[in-house]
Amino acid sequence: MTSHPDHRLGTGLLCRALLTIALTLSSALAQAQSEWSRRGDISFQTQFFTDNSAHSATQSTNVSLSGNAEFNRAIGENGNLAISPFFRVDQHDSKRTHFDLREFLFRYSADSWEASAGLGKIFWGVAESSNVVDIINQRDAVEGLDPENKLGQPMINLLLLKDWGEISLFVLPGFRERTFAGEDGRPRGSFVIDANNAQYESSNEERHIDVAARASGAIKQWDWGLHVFHGTAREPLLAFPDFAPFYYQMTQVGVDVQATLESWLLKTEMIYRSGELIKDHAQLVTGLEYSFYSVAESAIDIGVVAEYLYDDRLEEANTVFQNDILIGLRFALNDEQSTEALIGVITDLDGGGDVFTVEASRRIGDSFKLTAETAVWANTKGDLLLSQFENEDYIQLELGYFF
Amino acid sequence: MKKTLSQTLAITLLLGASTLALAQTAEEKGLDIAQQVSAQNDGFADSTSSMTMTLINRSGKKSVRRMRGRTLEVTGDGDKSMTIFDEPADVKGTASLTYSHAADADEQWLFLPALKRVKRISSKNKTGAFMGSEFAFEDISSQEVDKYTYKYLGEEEVDGIAVHKIEAVPAYKYSGYTRLINYIDKEKLVAVKVEYFDRKDAQLKTLTMSDYEHHDGKHWRPGRMEMVNAQTGKSTILEFSDYAFATGLKDKDFSSNALKKLR
Numbered sequence: 001m002t003s004h005p006d007h008r009l010g011t012g013l014l015c016r017a018l019l020t021i022a023l024t025l026s027s028a029l030a031q032a033q034s035e036w037s038r039r040g041d042i043s044f045q046t047q048f049f050t051d052n053s054a055h056s057a058t059q060s061t062n063v064s065l066s067g068n069a070e071f072n073r074a075i076g077e078n079g080n081l082a083i084s085p086f087f088r089v090d091q092h093d094s095k096r097t098h099f100d101l102r103e104f105l106f107r108y109s110a111d112s113w114e115a116s117a118g119l120g121k122i123f124w125g126v127a128e129s130s131n132v133v134d135i136i137n138q139r140d141a142v143e144g145l146d147p148e149n150k151l152g153q154p155m156i157n158l159l160l161l162k163d164w165g166e167i168s169l170f171v172l173p174g175f176r177e178r179t180f181a182g183e184d185g186r187p188r189g190s191f192v193i194d195a196n197n198a199q200y201e202s203s204n205e206e207r208h209i210d211v212a213a214r215a216s217g218a219i220k221q222w223d224w225g226l227h228v229f230h231g232t233a234r235e236p237l238l239a240f241p242d243f244a245p246f247y248y249q250m251t252q253v254g255v256d257v258q259a260t261l262e263s264w265l266l267k268t269e270m271i272y273r274s275g276e277l278i279k280d281h282a283q284l285v286t287g288l289e290y291s292f293y294s295v296a297e298s299a300i301d302i303g304v305v306a307e308y309l310y311d312d313r314l315e316e317a318n319t320v321f322q323n324d325i326l327i328g329l330r331f332a333l334n335d336e337q338s339t340e341a342l343i344g345v346i347t348d349l350d351g352g353g354d355v356f357t358v359e360a361s362r363r364i365g366d367s368f369k370l371t372a373e374t375a376v377w378a379n380t381k382g383d384l385l386l387s388q389f390e391n392e393d394y395i396q397l398e399l400g401y402f403f
Numbered sequence: 404m405k406k407t408l409s410q411t412l413a414i415t416l417l418l419g420a421s422t423l424a425l426a427q428t429a430e431e432k433g434l435d436i437a438q439q440v441s442a443q444n445d446g447f448a449d450s451t452s453s454m455t456m457t458l459i460n461r462s463g464k465k466s467v468r469r470m471r472g473r474t475l476e477v478t479g480d481g482d483k484s485m486t487i488f489d490e491p492a493d494v495k496g497t498a499s500l501t502y503s504h505a506a507d508a509d510e511q512w513l514f515l516p517a518l519k520r521v522k523r524i525s526s527k528n529k530t531g532a533f534m535g536s537e538f539a540f541e542d543i544s545s546q547e548v549d550k551y552t553y554k555y556l557g558e559e560e561v562d563g564i565a566v567h568k569i570e571a572v573p574a575y576k577y578s579g580y581t582r583l584i585n586y587i588d589k590e591k592l593v594a595v596k597v598e599y600f601d602r603k604d605a606q607l608k609t610l611t612m613s614d615y616e617h618h619d620g621k622h623w624r625p626g627r628m629e630m631v632n633a634q635t636g637k638s639t640i641l642e643f644s645d646y647a648f649a650t651g652l653k654d655k656d657f658s659s660n661a662l663k664k665l666r
Binding site for chain 1: 458466492493494496517519523524525528530531532534655658659664666
């Protein structure tokens, strides 16, 4: 019998090589899995509109599917990469079917400073009803009424860590246009905003480089922040007659303060904004929150929120919050399923209308959460902007799978 | 023979000391042991650990939460601590930062990962349930000697362990308890059982601490804590793992910026 040692050797080598590759790959995969931390959800949403709309979108129900994830991993000893994709597929509104990277941010951390670059998401502010100081990110307004839906903002950020707090410096190369409900989307106002034909004050349009700086810290029960921003306003003026967004240039300075005094939280946010094409003006949100803990010897906590919103342009303001009051009640059952509810009403003190909202959520099993939300617009005859939503009341149910 | 001044002083001091020892009141003895328990724990610099919390309701149905924690020892004041939640998935990434204080109110911040928002929250909520469990916030916060006044009640045995029985009355006016009874292992100087009495002075809960391990030859830490609510029949089991001490954590690892970066 002739042996083929070379051939056998060759097979053996190949087998060993394959085995080595397989082992390396599987360990690399296992390592990759452990290196990336992740969190997120896939959610199914149903909306019911209780009135017939006064505009072209006539559906009374709508369904959509969305996904949110955040992947995070260390790179070397001091680096970190965060990738947060988002998508929604909507039954009716082609504008609401969209994808975004909320984050694609690399961060390098040194002892007393940090530098980040990429797409990021930043929150500034302390208030509950509206955060007038929160200027870095554009709103993903097609997502819903909640201003907490934000588009990823291109940024280079330098953070200086001090004994008393921090200084954060931003260069924002590239502007994100606000998203709006499309022709077939609800809830929306009477007019479809022509988001494709945005106009800019700056000749650099969406390539204008914005800059911002913020200092913040905490002194005992006081948390404070001071900021300055120069660049393109995040909320557009809507030009007649085609309702194309117009993004103006402006400079704003602002302050946010919270005092935490046992069961009382006192909160204030204030900005002063000026620009060539706008009337210089101030905006304010100020208020308080009081919490009753373990009500009547139960596990239930109840919080009461009252906030006042003001814009010194009053009726000329392009926001709906020019002289308004929010009253809110927050319930936390502190049960196994973390059942919570937030009931709120915003009332225009000049008789422009009321907006009622309820949001409640409860965990189901270990990985699911059910959220119910409703918004009702009432007595809106006195306000041009709000009255457009008179027939847009809705109830929304969302079931999310979390991972 | 005349005694020298120093001799007189020495004798007086000796006499005085023995009189003190003899006349040590129940309050003084209670405080003394509480201080020894606290001293046993001193000098750990910092620690990290993982926790699994199992909630068991009346019908025996279980639900599980997982979290990781880190603590920085602060000499002369309450410790600084951080907790990040891993399960259930809908709160994954939510993290809290607490600066506890012996005399003043604690300072507390919460990080909400979906919004990237750090929120200062009221720390007055001592009586509230931690994550829907039978542990109130005050049960799991940094235990400082000054947070209670003490009274020694005697010696007893708990599961074959010789213990000091000490009553502790919370100094904090918003505490949910009128008093606690601590059962302290005489040898290890750690609590093995705590009984909690509600505002009507009825026994509310019993905490049993077991599976103590000696870490770095210095610090005793329980591997298991079980809180049983006598009034509702519900219970919560906390299991600890991956204890590490003196890992080199610094003050800056307990800032609001560090809270945002915790994963």
